[in-house]
Amino acid sequence: MADFREGFVEADGFRIGYMEAGQGPALVHLHGAGGLRLSPAHDLLAQQFRIIAFEMPGFGASAENTRTQSMPELAATMGGAADKLGLDRYNLMGTSFGSKTALWLALQQPERVLGLVLESPAAIRPQGAATPPSSPEELARRLYAYPDRQPPAPAVNPAIRAQTQKLVARLRGPDRDRDLETQLPQLKAPTLVVFGTRDAMIPPEMGHFYKELIPNCHLVFVYDAGHAIGAERPEAFVEVVSDFLERHEAFVISRAETVIHP
Amino acid sequence: MKVSFFETGRYPVNSDTPREWPVPSAAYDPEAGAKAYRAMVERARFVQKLGFDWISLSEHHYSPRILTPSPPLSAAHIASQVDGIKIALLGPIVPASNPIRVAEELAMLDTMQPGRFVFGLLRGTTNEYLSYDLNPKEARERTDEGMELILKAWAEPQPFGWQGRYFQYRTVSIWPRPPQSPRPETYALGVSAEASEFAARHHLGLGVSYGSFDLMAQATGYYRERCAEYGWEPGPDDIIYRCNMILGETDEEADAALERRKSAQAPFPIAANLARALIDQDRRNVGGETRPANVGRVLPISFCGGPERVIKQLRQAREQIGVGVVDISLTDPGSGDTGAMMEKLELFGKKVLPHIREV
Numbered sequence: 001m002a003d004f005r006e007g008f009v010e011a012d013g014f015r016i017g018y019m020e021a022g023q024g025p026a027l028v029h030l031h032g033a034g035g036l037r038l039s040p041a042h043d044l045l046a047q048q049f050r051i052i053a054f055e056m057p058g059f060g061a062s063a064e065n066t067r068t069q070s071m072p073e074l075a076a077t078m079g080g081a082a083d084k085l086g087l088d089r090y091n092l093m094g095t096s097f098g099s100k101t102a103l104w105l106a107l108q109q110p111e112r113v114l115g116l117v118l119e120s121p122a123a124i125r126p127q128g129a130a131t132p133p134s135s136p137e138e139l140a141r142r143l144y145a146y147p148d149r150q151p152p153a154p155a156v157n158p159a160i161r162a163q164t165q166k167l168v169a170r171l172r173g174p175d176r177d178r179d180l181e182t183q184l185p186q187l188k189a190p191t192l193v194v195f196g197t198r199d200a201m202i203p204p205e206m207g208h209f210y211k212e213l214i215p216n217c218h219l220v221f222v223y224d225a226g227h228a229i230g231a232e233r234p235e236a237f238v239e240v241v242s243d244f245l246e247r248h249e250a251f252v253i254s255r256a257e258t259v260i261h262p
Numbered sequence: 263m264k265v266s267f268f269e270t271g272r273y274p275v276n277s278d279t280p281r282e283w284p285v286p287s288a289a290y291d292p293e294a295g296a297k298a299y300r301a302m303v304e305r306a307r308f309v310q311k312l313g314f315d316w317i318s319l320s321e322h323h324y325s326p327r328i329l330t331p332s333p334p335l336s337a338a339h340i341a342s343q344v345d346g347i348k349i350a351l352l353g354p355i356v357p358a359s360n361p362i363r364v365a366e367e368l369a370m371l372d373t374m375q376p377g378r379f380v381f382g383l384l385r386g387t388t389n390e391y392l393s394y395d396l397n398p399k400e401a402r403e404r405t406d407e408g409m410e411l412i413l414k415a416w417a418e419p420q421p422f423g424w425q426g427r428y429f430q431y432r433t434v435s436i437w438p439r440p441p442q443s444p445r446p447e448t449y450a451l452g453v454s455a456e457a458s459e460f461a462a463r464h465h466l467g468l469g470v471s472y473g474s475f476d477l478m479a480q481a482t483g484y485y486r487e488r489c490a491e492y493g494w495e496p497g498p499d500d501i502i503y504r505c506n507m508i509l510g511e512t513d514e515e516a517d518a519a520l521e522r523r524k525s526a527q528a529p530f531p532i533a534a535n536l537a538r539a540l541i542d543q544d545r546r547n548v549g550g551e552t553r554p555a556n557v558g559r560v561l562p563i564s565f566c567g568g569p570e571r572v573i574k575q576l577r578q579a580r581e582q583i584g585v586g587v588v589d590i591s592l593t594d595p596g597s598g599d600t601g602a603m604m605e606k607l608e609l610f611g612k613k614v615l616p617h618i619r620e621v
Contacts, residue, residue: 194425197410208420220423220432221414223407236425252423252432 002046004038004053011080014057014065018081022046025114026090027245028054028082030098030105032122033168034143035059037154041230044238049091049245054081056101058167060160071171071180075104079112091245092189093117096201096227097172103180103187110188115245118193119237120227122202124209125175132165145198145226184213190248191217194237196225218244218251263580263621266316266350266589267309267607268504269340271329272600273298275529283389283530283558284324298329301600302336303343308604310347312611316380318504318589321353323393325530327596334367341375349379350589352451352469352504355386356412357404358394361429364408365415365436372440377447382469382502383409384451388544388555389532398543404428406460409450413464417444449502453481455550462488467496470583471504472561477548478503478583484549486584498586503579505564507590509606509614512568520566529596531558565590569613576614576621588618 002021009016019038027049031037036055045051056078058065068074078101082090092113094102099121106113133139140147173180191214195204207219220240225233243251274297279289306317319336322328330336333351341349351371354364364383371379385405391398407426414424414434421435440446450461451469458481461468468485470478482501489496508523510516532540537557544555565575579585592606593599 197414207422208418211420218423218432219420220425223410223424223426223429233425236427240423240425254432256430 002043009081009084011084012077016057016081017055019053022050024049026087027051028090028092030094030101032096032098039230040234041237044234048242059164064163065167071100071173072104074171075101075108079105079109089114091115095119096122099123106187106189107183113189116189116191117241119229120195120199120202124206126203127175142201143226143228144232181213187214192244193219196222196229199227201227263618264315264587265618266318266587267314268318268589268591269302270595271298273326273329275326275596283532285530306340306344313615316348316350318350318352321355327529337371352382353384355390356383356408357401358396361408361411362415362434365412369436369438369440372446373438376441380447382449382451388540388557402456416440453548455547458485458488462492465494467500469502475582480549482584501585502587502589503583503585504589506561507565507592508563509572509592509610510568513571516567526560528558528560572614573617580621
């Protein structure tokens with residue numbers, strides 16, 4: 001297990017928490033609508049990257065965020081937080097809801113983002129997407145292809161959950177967000193979109209839209225993973241993410257050795 | 263009910279052919295092989311004239327018993343020379359294949375003659391693990407993943423990568439794509455819970471084979487349950503039953519043939535020790551209930567009788583198993599007795615087939 005240490009940074013008047021581990025190129029992670037929860041993928045990524053997993057303002061243990069009114073605003077705040085940590089250029093990874101934040105941040109600060117990874121992105125959703133999960137069990141079924149194989153989710157204070165849901169509802173934007181989609185063709189960062197083939201939150205069939213809109217975009221399906229790919233198939237997820245962040249477009253060239261007996 | 267003829271290549275085995283598997287290819291006669299492939303086309307024309315709906319093909323290796331190691335080649339061979347009759351490829355054996363290649367070849371067929379082909383994807387019989395050095399313990403999972411990748415390759419509109427357990431590709435974007443969207447007519451083949459689960463989840467048909475009505479009903483019952491879980495109900499054409507039939511002019515003649523067959527041996531058996539080792543490593547089930555794998559045993563007869571009794575049995579199969587397409591062999595593959603087979607086919611065509619539509 002990687003040794004994650006907790007830290008805090010001030011940005012836009014928010015006190016923003018983060019978990020950090022590892023050495024190497026910086027990788028900033030922006031979590032999904034459920035807040036920051038370290039997964040086995042974070043551990044594996046920390047073996048190759050200096051990973052900084054932020055807790056965005058209004059999520060988890062942070063104070064209620066009634067100030068941020070839009071996703072571009074949240075992205076600017078997170079860019080400021082990365083700035084405060086002295087991160088000049090970095091890789092950026094967004095999960096689900098956080099993918100949209102990451103997309104806005106990459107559009108706002110193209111010179112800073114070396115490579116962009118979108119894990120189960122929720123920036124483009126089918127029209128009339130499903131209603132929010134009605135119970136923790138239902139949430140687990142949406143998050144995981146195999147909920148029984150996951151450790152129990154930490155209990156969340158209902159008052160905090162209600163605050164977070166309000167924030168998410170305010171920031172997530174429409175299923176098809178024209179403001180964002182019209183800007184995606186200008187995205188400079190090499191982008192990797194990763195979907196689990198058994199994602200029950202956002203259909204993996206949404207993947208091709210990113211490829212169609214983003215100039216340098218690669219789409220990869222992780223077989224037999226649900227929405228929380230990093231929790232369910234961490235080795236498969238991290239292998240493709242780190243290969244992409246290292247080699248960008250050239251990651252399509254196989255380095256697998258097939259010699260059996262030299 | 264629809265009826266399909268299981269075409270196996272019918273290489274004429276003679277008394278000198280070694281009775282073992284794999285069969286040494288030194289025993290192969292090129293002229294006999296060429297003749298067997300020509301005869302496939304003749305038989306396809308013959309069964310089409312008789313009124314058969316489909317001709318089906320399979321994938322088997324290293325033996326003259328079924329001389330069709332490549333289903334797409336067999337299918338293209340027949341389709342290019344015989345019009346009309348639908349051709350069912352029941353393989354390819356997915357765990358031993360490159361799924362992208364399978365997706366491409368089947369898409370080519372579906373493009374060359376749209377709607378002409380039916381595709382069945384399967385794990386394969388136990389002995390086939392030896393053909394391409396497939397680890398039996400990995401076969402089930404390779405099958406499930408490979409099938410999913412084939413469906414994805416057919417449906418996905420943009421280039422994509424696949425980060426699997428057994429297959430990894432960074433770039434997939436097949437041309438041609440199958441003209442039928444989201445996919446051609448496709449079945450998962452097998453009686454296992456896993457095959458049913460896959461078929462139900464992806465809204466595919468199910469092909470079951472070589473078992474009693476009770477066992478097959480157990481498999482298709484499980485399949486229906488899983489389909490209901492996924493919110494849909496399969497129709498009659500969604501269930502194929504591949505099986506052996508002994509058809510006589512009379513019940514007595516068929517019963518006598520069945521009696522004679524009781525002492526039959528598999529034509530090219532795998533050595534006993536090897537067969538045992540394979541069975542040890544191959545976990546099989548029928549609708550979730552554990553069953554030993556079949557290695558080297560003679561495949562059972564599902565239908566036996568004169569025309570009237572066989573029609574009744576077909577009715578029973580429809581009611582009990584829910585089968586909508588019966589895929590039959592009227593003589594055992596590997597027997598080489600094509601004359602007798604053609605007679606039986608003719609009898610089936612004249613006396614049974616006209617009544618099958620009512621079933």
